[in-house]
Amino acid sequence: MELSSTMQKYVLHWGEMGTRWGVNRTVAQIHALLFLANEPITAEDIAETLGVARSNVSNSLKELQSWGLVRLIHLAGDRRDHFLALQDVWEIFRIIMEERKRREIDPTLTVLRECMREADHDAALESATKKKMGQVLDFMEMLTNTYEGYKRLPPSTLKQVIKMGAKVAKFTTSAENKAK
Structure with missing residues (x-):
């Protein structure tokens, strides 16, 4: 698979961001590649496109499948496994969250919660420390x-809530300033 310069930049950056979020770079890059692809891709094509070992691709695909972000599909007349990423960004966000x-x-x-229960019986724990834990x-x-x-809201409602967030914060800040 040939990547345009823009796709390559996107995939590489997604891998970099993945590492900052605690996700393996290759896992994140594969997810980005599959998300951007307009048709299912084989593991061999993924390995070749990204220049990573086939075993790394296999492990990364298993991780993405365990999260429910990528699914295995079969194409008629082709015995190889193909992979397709979930395409709905709101569903991706929901699954990741x-x-x-x-x-x-x-x-x-x-x-x-265990610490708070134990704190009641820990004579060496200062009350200020217990308060912070609480x-x-x-x-x-x-x-x-x-x-x-929020997770039960349909995406259209969640979009409205997110868009309203800044307005609510501005209104609340304004109301607090007037009260002072």
């Missing part, structure tokens, strides 16, 4: 509850 919550936020909340737990639970409410 849900997976990150499941893999990162949920375990953190579990440990924070603030972090409250913050994380607030974010999680907000996410749980």
Whole structure:
């Protein structure tokens, strides 16, 4: 597969951003390539296009499939496996958010809750420290509850909520300034 200079720039940058988000560079590049592609691609073509080892492509595709961002498809008359990325950016965003919550936020909340329960019986823990731990737990639970409410919204409604966000912040800031 031949990449235009713009596609190549996009794929390379997505790989770089992936590393900043804690995602393997090749995984992110493959996702970008499959997202931009207008037809399913074989693992061999991915390896050749990106100049990476076939084994790396295989492992990366398994990771993307485990997230639900890429699916395996078969084409009539071709025995090779082809791969296609999810194309709806709102669905991609939803899946990534849900997976990150499941893999990162949920375990953190579990440990924070355990720490707060244990804090009641930890005589060596200062009350100021316990208070800080409670603030972090409250913050994380607030974010999680907000996410749980938003994730059920249809994309059209979520777009409106996001667009309104800056207006609400400006209105709230203005109202706070007037109250002072």
